[in-house]
Amino acid sequence: MAERPVIARVRPDSRVPQLDREFDYRVPPGMTVLPGQRVRIPMGRGSRVQTGFVTEIVSSSEFGGTLLDVEDVVSDVQVLTPELLSLATEVASRHAGGVSDVLRLAIPPRGVRVEKAWQQNPHSGGDLPSPPQPSSAFDPDGLAQMLQPGARTWWQLPYGVNSKHPTSHYEIVSVASTVLAQGRSVVISVPDWRDVAFLHELLQEAVGEEFVSRFDADQTPGERYSHYLRGLEADPVIVIGARHAIYAPVSNLGLVLVLHDADDLHREPLAPYPHTRDVALIRAEQSGAALVLASFVPSLAALRLIEMGFVNSLHPRNDERPRVVPTSLTGAESISPQQARLPSIAFRAVAQALQEGPVLIQVFRSGFAPGLACSQCRERARCRECQGPLRAHRKGDRERCAWCSTPADRWSCGLCGSTTWVPIGQAIGRTANELGKAFPGVSVIQADGEHRKLRVPSKPALVIATRGAEPVAEGGYQAALLLDGESMLQRQSLSALTETLDGWEHALSLLSHGAQAFLTDVEGPIANAMAASSVEGLLRRELGERQHVRLPPSVRLATIEGPTAQVSTLADSLAISFPTLEAIGPVAVKSGAHRYVFKIPYSEAPQLARELRAAVVHSAVTRGRGSVRLRVSFDGASALDELASSSQ
DNA sequence: AGCACGCCGACT
């Protein structure tokens, strides 16, 4: 009499597209296998042993052949929760990618020591902390509505600094503790280590260490795994972390919050390139939790959702946005040109603010390749051979074209004929040097990727920070100078405007009450909107234009890249089955490969993603003689920029 | 990806 078979459905942990599905294995007698566990299984011709995740235990298999046995259970911890599996499945299908690729982003590698310690000493459920004092910055009904299950909200954060922390962080912590006090978990995903550090500090104060779980890039794999395991416990928890925190397992999810979703750091650089915002939308929908996109100005994607009526907005009761003074260079008297190029109004204002306390100088990201502009009309200097941007190279080397490396000899401006240029987007070290000379005797503090700084004291200093690396000044800065705006806006990127605005608003949020910001080299509608606090109008107009010319976020973008013949055949067949598809290409990329970028309406995108995924699997299984294989990405990190550069 | 199977050319 045969016993009822026990069959484990297993997803191999493999990057190979054709293996990104479930395989059935027999569970041998005497072995216990549970869903979510990592197991070792024989795979392929030589029955090589591979690891995989058990997705299900069943009693019969559709498979015609004889089943192989599960070799071993790696650990009895059920690391892959059903919620995570369905999230990963949806994220993968939305991006025409593999589920295993998403799981690799979501589940940290196992640490044996950490796991043993956790199993011996599981977190014992303490009493939940009591709810925080209600916030006075928002209408209580609005806040309550925002936290309703299934609610989706763009949450406009308040500006300002409250002693040691940005006011916005207190509000976030207050909202998160409110949800926790109801016995539900919160997942917060932020762009930057700085936000992780601040919020973690505040959250620990608010709800205690045992209810906070932190994920960030600086952690060792062991630490990451240990925080991951904390989420698997039955007690609710507040998870705070960068991109990958959005996947953290928690019990009874009540709120998914994404901070500054316009920030580029929310775009995952690994396949299948999911954006935190998209993952958050899917997770909130699947779990029924509330979704909050929190920022000072909405991202274009958030704005689109607001205009569709899919997302509500919640604004602070009082608008405390600091005043912005545009002080264009043109016609303004600047101090010694060898030193800082500063309009005199800004110079005087900074000098005065320095009597009171620190002044923030926000500069272009250091390390960004600086460009050249005409010294007369400020038109961007372009190569006379290929129209590529001219770049200033390292000391001693000549200026060259960034695309074709042609030296920029005998250059003249295509617009006004001038033959002299000036650098734009200069590096931070140089700015620091110049400003130090312009304000002798004032201490200069640098903050950028290399010089990490969370806070500066409230005494007079010039704090020169790259965008995104601004330290918090206790009590806020007395003034801010927003430099290099023009070169930020001139970048060859479709996200130039939104990222620039976001960076500026962030600087504004760090000002002390009543302090002003000076916008030095930007003119026209953007400067006017900044001064008039009507940035949202600017973004609405931008979104309208994107709709008109069919650019994200009003359409989705898919990219295919591979051998010319294969890619063209695929593009042709897609053009027939998708009448709404707009194909841009083929564009030659490295070593014989070609690329197409497709624009597709949201409604058609899921089907296109399915077909592209099928094409990838097919291409991987029938390997042609070329070593170049078909690659596909959906809304990938670089698709926008590829489109921008190919359409110029 | 790996790995085995398979069906053609020059070797002790």
Next chain:
DNA sequence: GTCGGCGTGCTC
């Protein structure tokens, strides 16, 4: 006769 080239196909 057979050793081994890599093109082809599969993985519960």
